Amino acid sequence: MEKRGDPLFSILLIKVDNYMEEKNNFVVAADLIMGVLLILFGGSVVRASLKMKVYKTFLDAPGFFPLLLGIIFIILGTIIAVSAIRRNGYTQMKRIFTRISFTELFKSIRFRRVTALVALMVLYIFILIGRVHFALATAIYLFLTLFYLKSTTIIKIIIISIITSLAISGVFTMFFHIPLP
Amino acid sequence: MLEMFLQESTLFWTSFSSTLTLLNLTVIMVAVVLGIIIGAIPGLTATMALALLINLTYGVEFDVAISFLLGIYVGAIMGGCYSAIMINIPGTPAAAATALDGFILAKQGKGGLAIGTGVISSFMGMLVGIVMLVFLTPFLYKIALKFGQWEFFLLAVFGVMICGNLSTGTYPIKGWIVGFLGFFTAMIGLDQIYAFPRFTFGYLQLKGGISLIPALIGVFGISEILIVLQEQIPYKILGKIGRIVPSWKAIRSLIPTAIRSGLIGVGIGAVPGAGEDIGAWVAYDIGKRRSKQGAKYGTGCLEGVAAAETANNAVIGGAMIPLLTLAIPGSPPSAMFLAAIWLHGVRPGPMLPIEHPGFLYLIASTIFLASVFMLIYGLLLAKPMATILKIKREVLMPIILPLTVIGAFAGGMRSFDIKVAFAFGIFGYILRQLDYPMAPLVLGIILGPLADISFRQALMQSRGSLIPLLGRPIGLILLAAILLIIYSGIRRTLEYSREQHRPNTLKPE
Numbered sequence: 001m002e003k004r005g006d007p008l009f010s011i012l013l014i015k016v017d018n019y020m021e022e023k024n025n026f027v028v029a030a031d032l033i034m035g036v037l038l039i040l041f042g043g044s045v046v047r048a049s050l051k052m053k054v055y056k057t058f059l060d061a062p063g064f065f066p067l068l069l070g071i072i073f074i075i076l077g078t079i080i081a082v083s084a085i086r087r088n089g090y091t092q093m094k095r096i097f098t099r100i101s102f103t104e105l106f107k108s109i110r111f112r113r114v115t116a117l118v119a120l121m122v123l124y125i126f127i128l129i130g131r132v133h134f135a136l137a138t139a140i141y142l143f144l145t146l147f148y149l150k151s152t153t154i155i156k157i158i159i160i161s162i163i164t165s166l167a168i169s170g171v172f173t174m175f176f177h178i179p180l181p
Numbered sequence: 182m183l184e185m186f187l188q189e190s191t192l193f194w195t196s197f198s199s200t201l202t203l204l205n206l207t208v209i210m211v212a213v214v215l216g217i218i219i220g221a222i223p224g225l226t227a228t229m230a231l232a233l234l235i236n237l238t239y240g241v242e243f244d245v246a247i248s249f250l251l252g253i254y255v256g257a258i259m260g261g262c263y264s265a266i267m268i269n270i271p272g273t274p275a276a277a278a279t280a281l282d283g284f285i286l287a288k289q290g291k292g293g294l295a296i297g298t299g300v301i302s303s304f305m306g307m308l309v310g311i312v313m314l315v316f317l318t319p320f321l322y323k324i325a326l327k328f329g330q331w332e333f334f335l336l337a338v339f340g341v342m343i344c345g346n347l348s349t350g351t352y353p354i355k356g357w358i359v360g361f362l363g364f365f366t367a368m369i370g371l372d373q374i375y376a377f378p379r380f381t382f383g384y385l386q387l388k389g390g391i392s393l394i395p396a397l398i399g400v401f402g403i404s405e406i407l408i409v410l411q412e413q414i415p416y417k418i419l420g421k422i423g424r425i426v427p428s429w430k431a432i433r434s435l436i437p438t439a440i441r442s443g444l445i446g447v448g449i450g451a452v453p454g455a456g457e458d459i460g461a462w463v464a465y466d467i468g469k470r471r472s473k474q475g476a477k478y479g480t481g482c483l484e485g486v487a488a489a490e491t492a493n494n495a496v497i498g499g500a501m502i503p504l505l506t507l508a509i510p511g512s513p514p515s516a517m518f519l520a521a522i523w524l525h526g527v528r529p530g531p532m533l534p535i536e537h538p539g540f541l542y543l544i545a546s547t548i549f550l551a552s553v554f555m556l557i558y559g560l561l562l563a564k565p566m567a568t569i570l571k572i573k574r575e576v577l578m579p580i581i582l583p584l585t586v587i588g589a590f591a592g593g594m595r596s597f598d599i600k601v602a603f604a605f606g607i608f609g610y611i612l613r614q615l616d617y618p619m620a621p622l623v624l625g626i627i628l629g630p631l632a633d634i635s636f637r638q639a640l641m642q643s644r645g646s647l648i649p650l651l652g653r654p655i656g657l658i659l660l661a662a663i664l665l666i667i668y669s670g671i672r673r674t675l676e677y678s679r680e681q682h683r684p685n686t687l688k689p690e
Contacts (some may be wrong), residue, residue, distance in 0.1 A: 017368075028681070030615045038358065048380065055375050059640040062372035062379055064309075065633040069365050076358050083678040114411050118607065121403070121582060125603050129586065130596055138583045145582075149410065151575040160576065165450065168583050176237050181590040181599060 025092045032089035042073030094129025113149075120145050134180035138165035184323035189319065196542035200248070200550060208245050209252045209547065213554040214528055214562070220263075221566055223270045223575050224409035225581070227257035227457075231517035232397045233584050235524060236591035243525045248547050250521050254514050255307065255551040258457055258494055259559055262299035262486070263566045266292055267422070270414075275457035275493040278465040282478065289481055292422035293563060297484045299490040300559035306491035307552035308442025310450070310498020315545050317451075321506040324655070325531035327506070330639035331357030331650050335659035337632035340509050341625050341665045344454030348618035351677045353670035356621045359612065363625015364632060366391050373634050384649055386597045388618065393520050395589040395598040396605045396626055400619050401513070403586040403606020406578050408613060413575070425563045427483070435487045438468060441442020450499020453623040456512040457493040458684035505529050505541055509628065516623045524592070 052063030059100055081089075082176040095101065105111050120141060128137035151157065172178045200206075219230045238246035253525050261276030266283035279299060286295040328336070341364065345356025369380045370390025381387040442464035449460035468488035469478040478485040500511025508529040510516035520528065533540055589602035609619055643649040650656050 024681070027616055034358075052379065053375075053377055057645075058640075059270065060374060060637045062375055062377040063635055064640075066365070066368050066379060069361055069368070072361050073358075073365075076354060076361070079223050079674065080354055080358065083674060086678045087681040110411050114407055114610075117407060117410055121603065121606075124582065125586065125599055134583075141582065142579055145579040146576065149575040149579070151573060151579075156495065164580055165583070168580075168587070172237075172587055176591075177240055178587065178591045179238065179594065181586060181596055 018077040026082050026096065028087045028089045029093040029096045031080050031087075032084035032093055035077045035079075038073050038077030038080065040077075042070045042075075042077055043069030045073060063114055116148055117145070120148065129181050135165045138168060190614045192539040193315075193542040193545075196539040197546040199244070200543065200546045205244060205248050205547075206550065207337075208248045209550050210554050210558075212249045212252025213256040213551050213610070214558050215262035216253040217263075217555070217558060217562055218256075218258035218569055219253065220260020220271045220276075222572065222574075222577065223264050223268075223272050224405060224578055225257075226401065226405065227254055227261075227275070228397075228401045228517060229405055230245050230257055231514050231521070231582075232394070232401045233581075233588040235394055235517060235521045236588050237398075238521060239524055239591065243527070244543070246304040246525060247543065247553075248519065250518055251544070251547045252551045252554070254518060255494070255497060255548060255555050256558075257513070258497060259300060259303040259490070259555050261493075262303070262490055263296060263563070264570055266295045266299065266486075267567065267570060273457070273460055275496075276489070277458055278461040278489035279486055279493075281465070281489075281620040282480070282482050285479075285481035286483070286486070287422065290421065290423050291481070293425040294423065294427055294483065294558065296422065296485050296563045297425040297560060298486050299425050300556060300563075301427070302435060302442075302487040302490040302496040303559065304552055304556040305393055305436070306443045306446055306494035307497065307548065307555070309440065309491070310447055310495040310501075311549050311552070312498075313444075313447040313495075314498040314548075315541070318502055318505055319534070320540050321367060321502060322531055322534055325506045327655060328531065329653065329656075330635040330642065331653055331656045332659060333635040334632055334639055335656055335663065336507060336509065337628040337635070339659050339663050339666070340453030340628055341621055342663060342670070343452055344624050345618070345621040346670055347452065347455045347459050348620045350618075352616070352674060354480070354674045355615075355617045355669065356644035357611070359619070360621030360625040361618045363622040363627075364629040366396065366622075366626050367629020368633065373630060374637065386595070387641050389593075391601060391626070392593060392598055393626055394524075394592050395601060395602040397517060397520065397623060398585050398589045399602035399607075400609040400622060401604025402581060402588070403603060404609035404613060404619075406581055406585075407579050407606070407610045409574055422563065425560055431483065435484065438472065438484050438487050439491045441471070442468060442488045442491040443495040445500075446495025447499035449492070450496035450511045451502045451505060453509045453511060454513070454620045455496075456500075456620055457496040457514070460496040460499075461489040465489045487688075494552075500545055505544065506531065508631075510624065513620045513623055516620075516627055519627065 049063035049067035049070055050062060054061040058064055124137060124141035128140060139161045142164055143157060146152070146157045146160060147154070152160070169180060173180060216230065219225045220227060231250060232249065234253065236478070238249055257273060258275050261271050261273035262279045262283065264270050264272035265276040265280035266287050269280050269284040271280050273275045283295045283299065286292060341360035342357060345360045346353040349356040369387055371377065372379055372390055378388050445464040445467060446460040449455050449463055465478070465485060465488050468477045468484065472484060474482055474484045496512055500515035501508040503511050504515050504519055504530070508519065510519045519529065527537060527540070585602060586599050589598045590596065592598065613619065650660070
C-alpha cells in the first residue's frame with residue numbers, strides 16, 4: 001500500500017496533478033474553439049435551412065426544424081465560448097498554439113499511437129477493402145497493427161493475423177450468410 | 182380489472198412457454214456466457230458488443246435474435262464486475278462503482294466473495310427490474326396512448342436534454358450540444374414529409390440519410406478501439422481469489438440493499454439515455470449516505486459491491502420501460518436493442534401491445550432466463566476469468582476493427598456505411614477526448630426524426646399556435662420539466678465556470 005509520506009508517492013501525486021491541470025487547460029482552450037466552430041456551424045445550418053424549399057407554409061417546411069437547430073447551436077456555442085473565456089480560455093489557447101506545444105504534442109507517445117492507428121484504419125477501410133479479398137485485407141491490417149503495437153512475438157502475430165482473418169471471413173459467410181465487403 | 186388480469190396472465194404464460202424451446206435456451210445460454218466474457222474484458226463494452234452484433238441477427242428468426250441480444254446485454258453488464266474487482270479496471274463503465282470496494286476486497290484476498298456478491302446482487306437487480314418492467318409497462322402504455330404530436334416532440338427534446346444533463350455531471354451544456362448534434366445528424370437525407378433532400382450536398386448516398394447502426398458502431402466501436410489503444414496501461418491480476426459463494430446469512434443481509442438499489446436502478450433506467458453506469462453511481466452514493474454500513478463503503482465493503490451491481494443490472498429492466506412504451510431507450514445498450522428490433526420490423530410505442538400482444542412478456546421472460554444463466558455461469562466463470570483477463574488488449578482490440586467493418590456493412594451492403602462508421606469513430610474519439618458524452622448523441626440520432634416530424638405536424642394542426650399545448654396536461658408537465666432542466670443546467674454551467682475561474686486567477690504565474 002502506498003504511504004503519503006513516501007517521496008515516490010509524492011512525485012506520483014505531483015505528476016497526476018500536472019497531468020490533470022494540463023488536461024483541464026487543453027479542454028478549456030478546446031471549449032473556446034468548439035464554441036466558435038459551433039457558432040459558425042449554426043450560422044451555416046440557419047443559412048442552408050432558409051434556402052430550403054417551402055411547399056405550403058413555413059411551419060411544415062423541410063427547413064423549419066433544422067433552422068431551430070441552427071439557432072440552438074449558435075446559442076450553445078456562445079454559452080460554451082463565453083464560459084471558456086471566463087476560464088482563461090483565450091490565454092490557454094495562445095499558450096497551446098505555440099511551436100513548443102506542437103513539438104511536444106507531436107513527440108507524445110499517445111499522439112503518435114493514435115495517428116498510426118488511424119492511418120492503419122484508413123489503409124484498411126479506404127485502400128485495402130474492395131481492392132483485395134476481405135480475408136487478405138484483414139490479415140494485412142492485423143499484421144501491421146499488431147506489429148506496430150508490439151502486441152506479441154512476430155511468429156504469434158503472423159499466426160494470429162492469418163487465423164483471425166480466415167476465421168472471421170469463414171464464420172460470417174458460412175454461419176451468418178453475410179456477404180463480405 | 183379481473184378480465185384484464187386474466188388476459189395478461191394468459192399472455193404471460195404463452196410468451197414464457199414460447200421461450201422455453203431447446204434452441205432458445207441454448208442461444209440465451211451461449212449469449213450470456215459470451216456477454217459475461219465481453220463485459221469482463223476492459224475495452225469491450227455491452228454497447229459495443231450489441232452495436233457489432235445487431236446486423237448479424239438480421240438473417241435469424243426474431244425470437245432467436247431477441248434472445249441472443251438480450252443474453253449478451255444481461256451478461257455483459259454483470260461481466261464488468263470481474264475486471265473491476267480483479268484488476269481495478271471496470272470491464273464496462275457500469276462496473277466503475279463496483280471497483281471502489283471490490284478491488285480492496287480482492288487485495289484482502291476476498292476477491293472471490295466480492296465476485297460472488299456481485300453476481301448474486303446482479304441477479305437480484307435483474308429480478309427487481311423484471312418485476313417493475315412487467316407491472317409498470319402496461320400502465321405506461323395507457324398513458325402513452327394519450328400522447329399526441331406535441332407530447333412526442335417534447336418527449337424527444339426532454340430525452341436528449343435529461344440525458345445530456347445526467348451524462349456530463351458538472352458541465353451539462355456539453356451533453357446538450359452532443360444531443361442536438363445527434364438531432365442534426367438525423368436531419369441529413371430526405372425529409373419525411375416532402376422527401377426534400379436536406380444537407381446532402383448533391384451526394385446520392387447521403388439522400389438515404391446516415392444509417393443508425395453504422396453511426397452507433399463508429400461511436401461505440403471504432404472510437405473505443407482508439408481510446409483503449411492510445412496508451413499502454415499494464416495491469417496485474419491478483420493471486421488467489423478465495424471462496425466465491427457468500428454465506429446464506431451474508432446474502433440475506435444484502436436483501437434490503439438489493440431492493441433499494443434495484444428500485445434506484447429501475448428509476449434511473451427509465452430516464453432516457455441515463456444508463457447503467459449512472460444507475461450504479463447513484464445507488465452507491467445513496468447507499469453510502471443511507472445505509473447503516475455507509476461509513477464502510479469504499480473500504481472493502483460487500484454491501485458497496487452489492488449496491489452498485491444490483492443497480493446496474495436493474496437498469497436493464499428499467500431501460501426497457503420507455504423503450505417498449507415510447508420507443509425511447511433508457512440506456513446506450515438499450516438503444517442498440519431498439520435498433521435491432523426496428524431492424525426486424527417491430528415498432529415499439531403505445532401501439533405495441535395491439536400490434537404484437539405478448540411482446541412485453543417475451544422480453545421479460547427472455548431477460549429472466551438470461552438472468553438465471555447469468556447467475557449460474559457468473560459463479561462458475563469466476564475462477565477461469567483470471568485466465569481470460571490475461572489476454573492482452575493490444576491483441577484483442579485490433580481484431581475488433583474487422584468486426585466493426587462487417588457490422589457496418591451487413592445492414593445495407595453499402596461500403597459507404599463503413600466510411601460512415603469510420604467518420605463517426607473519429608468524431609466520437611475527438612469528442613470523448615474533450616469530455617463530451619456519447620449517450621446523448623445516440624439518443625439524438627434516434628429521436629431526431631420523431632422530434633422533427635411531430636413538431637412540424639403539431640404546428641400544422643394548431644396553425645402555428647402554441648395555445649393548444651396549454652390544454653394538454655402531459656405536454657405541460659414535459660414542458661415544465663424541460664424548462665427546469667434548462668434552468669438547472671445553465672446554473673450548473675455558470676457554477677462550473679466560476680469554480681474553474683477561481684484557482685486560475687489566484688495562482689501566481
